[in-house]
Amino acid sequence: MxxxxxxxxxxxxxxxxxxxxxxxxxxxxxxxxxxxxxxxxxxxxxxxxxxxxxxxxxxxxxxxxxxxxxxxxxxxxxxxxxxxxxxxxxxxxxxxxxxxxxxxxxxxxxxxxxxxxxxxxxxxxxxxxxxxxxxxxxxxxxxxxxxxxxxxxxxxxxxxxxxxxxxxxxxxxxxxxxxxxxxxxxxxxxxxxxxxxxxxxxxxxxxxxKYSVSKMVRLAFDGLTAFSAAPLRLATWLGLLGGGLSGLFVVAALVIKLTGRSVPGWTSTVLAVSVIGAIQLLCLGLLGEYVARLFQSSQRRxxxxxxxxxxxxxxxxxxxxxxxxxxxxxx
CATH class of the missing domain: 3.90.550.10 (Spore Coat Polysaccharide Biosynthesis Protein SpsA; Chain A)
Incomplete structure (x- = not known):
């Protein structure tokens, strides 16, 4: 050489x-x-x-x-x-x-x-x-x-x-x-x-x-997860937000029950489940991205x-x- x-x-x-x-x-x-x-x-x-x-x-x-x-x-x-x-x-x-x-x-x-x-x-x-x-x-x-x-x-x-x-x-x-x-x-x-x-x-x-939209998004997300734990902190704040919303739903339900104005229905239930479920899935997805990076790094390929x-x-x-x-x- x-x-x-x-x-x-x-x-x-x-x-x-x-x-x-x-x-x-x-x-x-x-x-x-x-x-x-x-x-x-x-x-x-x-x-x-x-x-x-x-x-x-x-x-x-x-x-x-x-x-x-x-x-x-x-x-x-x-x-x-x-x-x-x-x-x-x-x-x-x-x-x-x-x-x-x-x-x-x-x-x-x-x-x-x-x-x-x-x-x-x-x-x-x-x-x-x-x-x-x-x-x-x-x-x-x-x-x-x-x-x-x-x-x-x-x-x-x-x-x-x-x-x-x-x-x-x-x-x-x-x-x-x-x-x-x-x-x-x-x-x-x-x-x-x-x-x-x-x-x-x-x-x-x-x-x-050769750079499709999906590859550009992937590059941006790789840069974000490689340089910062901000997405994990975002998951934490979203979890706190979800917990706060859940608390409000519980208080509202108790107030309505105690005042005798409760009406059987599914709208509030669907709304609560949808909001909390979406936040949980997002948080799990963010955690999964970091776990995937750790897994790939541990393989040393x-x-x-x-x-x-x-x-x-x-x-x-x-x-x-x-x-x-x-x-x-x-x-």
């Missing part, structure tokens, strides 16, 4: 991105070559089902700095980023998605800002969300406000996974024992000196988004498994042989 350390590592998680790859190569290759620094492009193929891996390995034949890391199965966007962080060797590491919504040209500004201002983190912050729907803008604002209250005010609004970090930050993140980390929360939480670079996000260059890394394979395989290599390496 080579021991030389490039100045820059660009980590790109990919999943079923064969449609956008030609445009990605067309923009990224000359841009990185023109930065004037040594670099590696670490593309983490997150168990793609299409021709993404084959196209990557074909391109790597003529692009020495392109490094292909293939996971044995689809493990998720954040897990693919974790794999990239563990494999990246650069003094600086940039994470960017393959869809070209985040402009690769900003990478040069990231580098310049990190060096001029001597910071460890440079966030790419969207300067304009007018292209998003009202619902998406509103939910995004609510998400960042909530995360700022839970994690700290150092979280920049409208900053996703497009950022530059120094080697110190990479080593600190890799040393964290937790699984299922959410990078847009973990990195600000570490507290390293940071700066921001604004940019305008474009439309996806090709293909379809790896977040991802790397099946192939082109840097560690000095041989010259054909595309077909390289794609099949991870299956032969499975235990």
């Amino acid at each position: 080579r021991t030389d350390q490039p100045v820059l590592s660009v980590v790109v998680p990919m999943y079923d991105e064969e449609d956008v790859l030609p445009m990605f190569f067309e923009r990224m290759h000359p841009l990185l070559d023109g930065l004037g620094v040594s670099y590696e492009l670490v593309v983490v193929d997150d168990g793609s089902r299409d021709r993404t891996a084959a196209l990557l390995l074909e391109a790597a034949k003529d692009w020495a700095q392109l490094r292909v890391v293939r996971l044995l199965r689809n493990s998720g966007h954040q897990a693919a980023q974790s794999a990239g962080f563990q494999r990246a060797r650069g003094e600086f590491v940039v994470t960017i998605d393959a869809d070209l919504q985040d402009p690769p040209e900003v990478i040069a500004e990231f580098l310049a800002t990190a060096r001029e201002r001597d910071v460890d983190v440079v966030y790419g912050v969207r300067s304009d969300r007018s292209s998003d729907s009202w619902a998406k803008r509103t939910t995004a604002r609510m998400y960042y406000r909530l995360m700022c209250r839970l994690v700290g005010k150092q979280i920049p609004f409208d900053a996703g996974d497009f950022r530059l970090v120094s080697r110190r930050v990479v080593d600190a993140v890799n040393a964290l024992p937790e699984d299922g980390r959410v990078f847009r929360l973990v990195i600000p939480w570490l507290g390293f000196p940071s700066a921001e670079v604004t940019f305008v996000r474009a439309e996806r260059a090709a293909g379809a988004t 790896p977040q991802f498994l790397v099946g192939y890394d082109s840097l560690e394979d000095p041989g010259h395989h054909t595309v077909t042989e390289s794609v099949e290599a991870p299956a032969r390496d499975m235990p």
Whole structure:
């Protein structure tokens, strides 16, 4: 394995991105070559089902700095980023998605800002969300406000996974024992000196988004439960509220009984049972989420498994042989 350390590592998680790859190569290759620094492009193929891996390995034949890391199965966007962080060797590491919504040209500004201002983190912050729907803008604002209250005010609004970090930050993140980390929360939480670079996000260059609404909700909930016990406290307060409501129902029932105005009926009973039952189920669900995280953590299963890394394979395989290599390496 080579021991030389490039100045820059660009980590790109990919999943079923064969449609956008030609445009990605067309923009990224000359841009990185023109930065004037040594670099590696670490593309983490997150168990793609299409021709993404084959196209990557074909391109790597003529692009020495392109490094292909293939996971044995689809493990998720954040897990693919974790794999990239563990494999990246650069003094600086940039994470960017393959869809070209985040402009690769900003990478040069990231580098310049990190060096001029001597910071460890440079966030790419969207300067304009007018292209998003009202619902998406509103939910995004609510998400960042909530995360700022839970994690700290150092979280920049409208900053996703497009950022530059120094080697110190990479080593600190890799040393964290937790699984299922959410990078847009973990990195600000570490507290390293940071700066921001604004940019305008474009439309996806090709293909379809891999982040459905359910995945976005899951990411938000993972971040919430990983960084705060607030949901458990919410369950406690809801339990107290339910107890208070139950007490009021009992007092009201006794007053009505003693005054002789009680009328047989089911409305009040259904209302009481529904309210208390809903609160109990919500509390049980919140408790279950935390128990599930503890259970997953106790299993100590790896977040991802790397099946192939082109840097560690000095041989010259054909595309077909390289794609099949991870299956032969499975235990």
